[in-house]
Amino acid sequence: MLLDTLNTLEVNDMIYLQVNNLTKRFGAELILSNIKLEVKEQDRIAIVGRNGAGKSTLLNIISGQLGYDEGEIHKPKDISLGYLAQHSGLDSTETIWDEMVKIFAYLKKEEQSLRKMEQQMGDPDFLANQDQYHQLLTAYDQKQEDFKQAGGFQYEADVKAVLNGLNFPESTWSASIATLSGGQKTRLALGKLLLTKPDILILDEPTNHLDIQTLTWLESYLNSYKGAVVIVSHDRYFLDKTVNIVYEISRNHSSKFYGNYSKYLEQKAANYDHDLKQYEKQQTEIKKLEDFIQKNIVRAATLNGHKADANNWKRWM
Ligand SMILES: Nc1ncnc2c1ncn2[C@@H]1O[C@H](COP(=O)(O)OP(=O)(O)OP(=O)(O)O)[C@@H](O)[C@H]1O
Numbered sequence: 001m002l003l004d005t006l007n008t009l010e011v012n013d014m015i016y017l018q019v020n021n022l023t024k025r026f027g028a029e030l031i032l033s034n035i036k037l038e039v040k041e042q043d044r045i046a047i048v049g050r051n052g053a054g055k056s057t058l059l060n061i062i063s064g065q066l067g068y069d070e071g072e073i074h075k076p077k078d079i080s081l082g083y084l085a086q087h088s089g090l091d092s093t094e095t096i097w098d099e100m101v102k103i104f105a106y107l108k109k110e111e112q113s114l115r116k117m118e119q120q121m122g123d124p125d126f127l128a129n130q131d132q133y134h135q136l137l138t139a140y141d142q143k144q145e146d147f148k149q150a151g152g153f154q155y156e157a158d159v160k161a162v163l164n165g166l167n168f169p170e171s172t173w174s175a176s177i178a179t180l181s182g183g184q185k186t187r188l189a190l191g192k193l194l195l196t197k198p199d200i201l202i203l204d205e206p207t208n209h210l211d212i213q214t215l216t217w218l219e220s221y222l223n224s225y226k227g228a229v230v231i232v233s234h235d236r237y238f239l240d241k242t243v244n245i246v247y248e249i250s251r252n253h254s255s256k257f258y259g260n261y262s263k264y265l266e267q268k269a270a271n272y273d274h275d276l277k278q279y280e281k282q283q284t285e286i287k288k289l290e291d292f293i294q295k296n297i298v299r300a301a302t303l304n305g306h307k308a309d310a311n312n313w314k315r316w317m
Contacts, residue, residue: 013041014040015040015041016041016079016200016228017079018038019072020036022058023069023070024058024061030252031057032061032252032254034071037062037256041228043228044244045228045245046230046243046246047231047246047247048232048247048249049248054249058249059083062202062230063081065083075200079199080196080200084189084204086204086232087186089182094176095173095174095175096173097174100162100163100191103196104151104155106150107155110152114140114147118140121137121140162191162221163191165217166187167187167213168187187209187210190206197227199228200230201229201230203232205232205234207233219238223242231243236262239260245259246263
């Protein structure tokens with residue numbers, strides 16, 4: 001009950017991405033029509049729909065890899081977006097470790113610059129000039145603080161955690177990526193994307209090639225992810241554990257549901273029951289109206305002595 005309430009609460013989070021009235025055609029075929037979608041900073045969103053509904057097409061459009069025919073997409077310039085397309089794998093001639101730490105090359109550079117400053121500070125000639133020394137000390141403190149804020153003391157631990165989580169034990173880190181299987185390359189592509197920590201993380205079928213242990217690790221990683229997550233997946237158990245908003249793409253349109261995947265199914269079933277009851281009610285009312293009209297035609301015809309005409313009316317109803 002509390003979870004239901006929390007799920008339906010609108011939080012005042014920043015809007016990272018907004019899609020308005022988006023329409024996409026492939027040739028003459030309409031794929032998406034008037035799609036509305038909003039991604040806020042803490043959202044965990046699933047996009048669901050039958051095969052061929054247009055889920056991957058929507059992700060390709062949102063991530064800027066595909067154009068669209070009508071509508072608008074708004075995203076603040078400083079909001080980063082990372083997308084793992086379906087079946088994508090990492091191709092590289094580097095080793096697993098080198099490829100992963102490449103993401104943090106800017107921190108490595110900063111680290112080298114800090115070491116250089118430390119050397120200077122230990123130089124007796126430099127020490128002799130008090131002003132120069134203090135200037136260097138201030139610059140060093142600032143640089144070290146920036147380095148810390150940017151995760152400089154943390155990134156190697158992050159790389160290790162992600163590699164271990166995605167089932168790449170330390171013994172594999174020096175292996176060349178070129179020698180890995182397709183499934184391993186896909187897992188590594190996922191790992192690399194996770195380490196870049198985009199504000200909006202978009203994953204198309206991320207659970208392919210994951211065993212149960214890795215899947216559990218990914219669920220908890222995504223749950224504590226500082227940013228928005230948008231997932232397309234056919235794995236309802238995975239979605240149940242990771243999302244709190246579901247967008248359904250059906251007959252080219254999108255509908256938004258609050259809650260996880262099971263909750264979405266419940267709401268769909270409730271909507272269906274409601275629609276069915278409405279339909280039945282409508283049918284009963286139509287029947288009543290028909291009976292009423294019929295009785296009145298018969299009555300009018302009888303009164304006018306033209307009962308035969310009533311059957312003609314009936315034919316036209
Ligand atoms: N480049 C393209 N040119 C023409 N048609 C395309 C193209 N890409 C996709 N389609 C068609 O658009 C429709 C939507 O495809 P899309 O891959 O987005 O669906 P999906 O919901 O992601 O399906 P699945 O769950 O099977 O991955 C399908 O009918 C597909 O055949």
